[in-house]
Amino acid sequence: xxxxxxxxxxxxxxxxxxxxARCHGTSMTTLLAQHQHRAALSSAAMxxxxxHPHANxxxxxxxxxxxxxxxxGFHKTxxxxxxxxxxxxxxxxxxxxxxxxxxxxxxxxxxxxSAPPHDTGAPAHATMSADKLDFSDPSQAFQxxxxxxxxxxxxxxxxxxxxxxxxxxxxxxxxxxxxxxARLVDGIVKGTFFRHFCAGENEDELRPIVAELRASGIxxxxxxxxxxxxxxxxxxxxxxxxxxxxxxxxYIDESHCDANVENFKTCIxxxxxxxxxxxxAIKVTALGHPDLLKQLSTAIIQTQWLFDLFAKREExxxxxxxxxxxxxxxxxxxxxxxxxxxxxxIHDFYNLVDSDRNGRVDFVEWTHNLHIEDIWELMRRAGPHxxxxxxxxxxxxxxxxxxxRNLQRRLTEVVEYAEKHRVRLMIDAEQxxxxxxxxxxxxxxxxxxxxxxxxxxxxxxxxxxxxxxxITHDLERAQREGWWFAAKLVRGAYMEAERKLAEQRGYxxxxxxxxxxxxAAYNRAIQLLMDFPRCNVLxxxxxxxxxxxAVEEMKRRGIDPQTGGVCFAQxxxxxxxxxxxxxxxxxxxxxxxxxxxVNEVMPYLIRxxxxxxxxxxxxxxxxxxxxxxxxxxxxxxxxx
Numbered sequence: 001x002x003x004x005x006x007x008x009x010x011x012x013x014x015x016x017x018x019x020x021a022r023c024h025g026t027s028m029t030t031l032l033a034q035h036q037h038r039a040a041l042s043s044a045a046m047x048x049x050x051x052h053p054h055a056n057x058x059x060x061x062x063x064x065x066x067x068x069x070x071x072x073g074f075h076k077t078x079x080x081x082x083x084x085x086x087x088x089x090x091x092x093x094x095x096x097x098x099x100x101x102x103x104x105x106x107x108x109x110x111x112x113x114s115a116p117p118h119d120t121g122a123p124a125h126a127t128m129s130a131d132k133l134d135f136s137d138p139s140q141a142f143q144x145x146x147x148x149x150x151x152x153x154x155x156x157x158x159x160x161x162x163x164x165x166x167x168x169x170x171x172x173x174x175x176x177x178x179x180x181x182a183r184l185v186d187g188i189v190k191g192t193f194f195r196h197f198c199a200g201e202n203e204d205e206l207r208p209i210v211a212e213l214r215a216s217g218i219x220x221x222x223x224x225x226x227x228x229x230x231x232x233x234x235x236x237x238x239x240x241x242x243x244x245x246x247x248x249x250x251y252i253d254e255s256h257c258d259a260n261v262e263n264f265k266t267c268i269x270x271x272x273x274x275x276x277x278x279x280x281a282i283k284v285t286a287l288g289h290p291d292l293l294k295q296l297s298t299a300i301i302q303t304q305w306l307f308d309l310f311a312k313r314e315e316x317x318x319x320x321x322x323x324x325x326x327x328x329x330x331x332x333x334x335x336x337x338x339x340x341x342x343x344x345x346i347h348d349f350y351n352l353v354d355s356d357r358n359g360r361v362d363f364v365e366w367t368h369n370l371h372i373e374d375i376w377e378l379m380r381r382a383g384p385h386x387x388x389x390x391x392x393x394x395x396x397x398x399x400x401x402x403x404x405r406n407l408q409r410r411l412t413e414v415v416e417y418a419e420k421h422r423v424r425l426m427i428d429a430e431q432x433x434x435x436x437x438x439x440x441x442x443x444x445x446x447x448x449x450x451x452x453x454x455x456x457x458x459x460x461x462x463x464x465x466x467x468x469x470x471i472t473h474d475l476e477r478a479q480r481e482g483w484w485f486a487a488k489l490v491r492g493a494y495m496e497a498e499r500k501l502a503e504q505r506g507y508x509x510x511x512x513x514x515x516x517x518x519x520a521a522y523n524r525a526i527q528l529l530m531d532f533p534r535c536n537v538l539x540x541x542x543x544x545x546x547x548x549x550a551v552e553e554m555k556r557r558g559i560d561p562q563t564g565g566v567c568f569a570q571x572x573x574x575x576x577x578x579x580x581x582x583x584x585x586x587x588x589x590x591x592x593x594x595x596x597x598v599n600e601v602m603p604y605l606i607r608x609x610x611x612x613x614x615x616x617x618x619x620x621x622x623x624x625x626x627x628x629x630x631x632x633x634x635x636x637x638x639x640x
Contacts, residue, residue: 141629154626219589221592222595223595293437296396297438460490491541550566568582
């Protein structure tokens with residue numbers, strides 16, 4: 001495929017792609033036309049699903065919708081209630097599309113779920129100000145808080161800035177429960193930390209919290225806070241497990257994963273019943289054994305070698321990977337690394353991958369037309385004396401493939417339940433040693449279920465060095481394949497654990513070297529997503545600078561705060577001055593709301609506090625605002 005069409009698309013996007021290239025430390029030409037070769041073994045915990053940054057798709061087009069406005073910018077078309085904003089298939093979309101004029105940014109369509117029926121997200125008194133938002137006004141940030149809530153918030157956030165308490169919260173919680181009893185300790189926790197950060201234990205307790213948020217123009221992202229992690233095991237235990245020749249997974253784990261399907265379906269029901277415009281958050285580690293997810297992720301990383309080897313210079317022959325690989329390239333490669341595969345098999349394999357029959361195959365076609373199980377089966381046929389032979393033992397066993405299919409079945413069941421109830425799903429990001437298989441599964445779900453609107457949201461952690469490049473590749477996939485792109489942007493919640501693991505295992509730190517690099521990557525990602533048609537983005541950030549940056553980018557592009565497909569989110573109990581100011585000024589704002597039994601939610605809260613201790617330590621501005629509001633109310637005898 002030629003790269004010229006997408007170069008025109010990139011030109012229409014102005015500085016965003018160029019900034020993405022700079023953020024990743026490469027040139028615009030490299031970002032659009034060259035294959036970025038990254039060593040899989042030296043970064044064994046990082047996902048390299050998108051190791052080929054070709055940019056050679058046709059320019060993005062605007063789907064035909066029922067009514068349009070004349071404003072300039074991001075989401076400018078408005079569907080009627082009876083018709084979807086976009087067509088259900090790629091072929092139909094392309095047949096009704098109109099390419100943008102040269103030098104003109106494409107006109108995206110509005111997501112029909114950006115303002116779901118029965119709940120617009122904004123209260124009647126919300127205003128959409130063209131002026132710069134004032135995030136320092138306590139009358140907006142704390143208008144729904146009682147004096148008691150403010151005092152509690154100050155105390156809880158202040159304690160969370162004490163590193164010794166945060167680092168020992170887990171052992172302290174377990175010990176006090178053992179000494180004083182679970183009922184007493186959980187009761188104290190529920191009235192303090194749990195009350196501040198969570199919305200309740202069940203649907204009845206959720207309702208008043210969600211109603212209070214809705215009155216301020218704020219939606220809810222509900223999270224039944226259950227998660228798992230194999231890295232809680234001692235390092236020597238993990239190393240011993242890695243030396244075992246047989247990998248085993250017991251039935252109890254599978255039964256527990258099946259039970260979590262019901263937990264997530266209950267969460268979806270709660271969203272549907274309590275806040276129709278809300279979103280449900282799920283974690284894939286709750287649906288599959290953590291050891292299985294890690295092993296599958298390792299196998300995915302190793303298979304990146306396959307396409308990397310296609311694109312390398314072999315025996316003095318330069319493959320034409322910048323424009324895609326020819327069948328001749330396939331024949332040469334397969335004869336070298338898979339000597340028992342016949343010419344006819346290679347020909348059939350090439351025809352399977354070259355779906356557009358243009359005689360060129362690039363990485364996006366490769367990943368779109370091959371199931372990962374097919375690639376793993378292919379890897380097992382590598383010649384015994386080839387560079388691939390030594391990694392064939394890391395390919396999944398039949399038992400692991402069976403467990404993978406079980407995981408896929410569970411995910412599909414949850415997704416179809418959410419689709420039935422018109423509840424959007426946000427798939428949380430997790431540690432990098434889980435992320436490759438999570439990304440692969442989510443990408444498959446988006447291809448199938450995001451054809452009409454953004455039902456499934458992928459999460460991108462922008463503190464990872466490859467985040468902007470991954471977003472660029474996934475945007476290209478969505479554009480080529482004709483599905484709605486939906487993404488949640490976070491900075492990341494596992495920094496300390498990731499860096500410690502990288503140091504222990506001797507691979508490069510996957511985290512950006514400086515906080516400034518992370519900030520830059522986050523803002524570049526915002527620009528890329530706002531410049532892409534048929535896209536929903538949820539900006540999940542407690543950083544005021546990033547929120548203000550996003551608001552200004554929306555204004556510059558003419559993106560409507562309510563129907564433009566851009567949302568904001570913060571954790572419940574944190575950064576209320578951001579969430580409430582956005583909600584009361586007509587922007588789509590959400591609170592991330594964990595809930596569930598106290599003893600089940602506490603591990604989540606402790607992990608959150610530990611991972612975000614640096615951010616909590618920098619909460620001086622929020623603490624000052626709370627303190628000033630407490631003093632003002634006492635001075636004015638406002639004790640309610």
